[in-house]
Amino acid sequence: MFSRVSRKSDRRAAFTLTEVLISMALMLVLSVASLTGIVAIARGNHALGNYTVMNAESRLILEQVGQDVRQFTTLTSASVSELGGTLPAASGAGVQSVVYTYDAATQTLTRSVDGVAQRTFRDIDTLAFNFTKADGSSTTTLSMVKQVQLNGRIKLKLGGTAHNTARILTAQFTLRSI
């Protein structure tokens, strides 16, 4: 009798092959689902971080270019990838030159003061300076330029082949001091 009961209880303690298979399948489905969710959350976090970085950078560019352009007393270069001018030197008399150069190969926008690179903005995918006359028509004739606009794109890697991009389109800054 005892041995019968004992045998019966031994049989109950185990799982059948079907039970194990079903539970494994369920576990698999659940883990895949949760993993996908976690990966999505992580990617979202990464993207959010990217956008924060890009927003901060485009604000900096906007602010810096706007300030310089308004202060230019002469314009020394005006092309799609270069914007240069002179403005009163930070200290003392005279002027200093400020040149923005976009290098498509290294994807950088460099602000040089008196020929020395002073600040470099990275991960600039595309960038073009637009120059317009007072009537809004475009020109690159130095003496005719009255407004400057910057049109570009920042691109950061998200992982794999995916990227995050942010457009930088500034207002048409007026050359206030020319």
Next chain:
Amino acid sequence: MLRSQKGSALIFTLILAIIVCSAAAAYLRTVMLETRLSTSSLNMNRALHLAEAGIDEALLALNNATSDSWSSAGIDAISRTIEHRSDGTPIQLGGGATGTIKIRIDDPTGEHPVVIAEGIVDHPIAGKVKRQVKVEITRTTESGAGISASDDGGGVGMGLVSKNNIVMNNSAYVDSFDSDVGPWNLNTNRGDKILVASVSGNIQIQNSNIFGQTAVGGGSKSAVSVTQGSLTNGETSAGTRFDQNLITTNVSINLPAAPASPTNSGATAGQALPQNIPNGVTTLGSPGATTPTYYYTTGQNVNLSGNAAFKIVGPVVLVVNGQLSLNGDGIQVEDSGNASLRLYVSGNINANGNGNTPAFNNKTGKANNLVIIANGAAGQNLAVNGAGNSTFAFYGPNYNVNVNGNGHISGSIVANYISLGGSFHYDHRVDPLAPGTRRENALTSEDIVRYHVTTWRELTGRGANYARDTAAPFN
């Protein structure tokens, strides 16, 4: 064994919840950071725009001569703080933020006032943001040359401006020069800062060469035509004779009426000149004087014939209420004793000279020293024949100007219609945008005064040139 596995679902759920919560917390932190950055960026922008509004307010006050009613605040300047709009409500920027504009004008009555404006944004969470902008302003006069050059499209000054057509025939050199350097010289004193502008007509360049810019108001570049001549400037690529880039097509220049002639009373009282100007030299002015001597002709039509001449030896204002004919030795402005002439004429002007000397013989070589203000009704003429080398600034928006002969005219012309038969050189020193001394005489109340910004800079606190202003009202 089954009993011991009962809590696993709870643990599994808890772990999941912790993962989700920490992800959400990270999100929230990033969002809050981004919100703070956006708010501060927005407030920075708002502050800059408030400061810009302050600059505009100061310019408006200077142009309308109302800045002297601003509070002096115990400092040697005029300052103003705007915390309320005209309807008395605070400047509300939304989200509980309020704005304040502080302005100070240094040297408001001088030729180069300086305006410093500060925009302050007070945000309930982000706190206060202040930005300061400093602009240097130049005072120019309408007479002779100055209209605000911001209208001209190219950022250069004035030169030949007319309401209607401008016709050039055999004008070998139409360009600019700096009278502070000396007389015009093709090789050593020549620039391209001239503006040839016709507000509502066309510009015909025949056998003439413009080294500068043109502007028309009709919207079409075809209003500028070149027949056997050229339109170029220093930036024109080699080989191009008609540079289409040098045509602005939407120019809009408001040419105010010429200032009225002063009257022979009060501060402008002066000496009367006889009806018939005698032969020989009539000397006008007091050498070395700093204020002008006024002369009023009594005749309706003043005629200098034979060898009759006016010799200007000091600052002079000459008022002709009628027609002026210069058939003799004309008007000479000596290059000494602060000699300068401001000539008011209300009728036709015929400047023929006598073949030996030009009718307007300005020996100083500076157009500011011979300013002609022609304030007659529409249809009057300025005719300059046998011009020789004349230097003057002419302001007569109702007048039709005909310059014959192949001499060189230096200075500026603002008229209703311009026909030019010789070279014309625009004097940089009547360029309202060129910094430095433009006028040799003290300004008088006769001048129409206008202010415009010549330099703009933001006082960021970086470097001596950008040091923040901490004097009142910014303290």
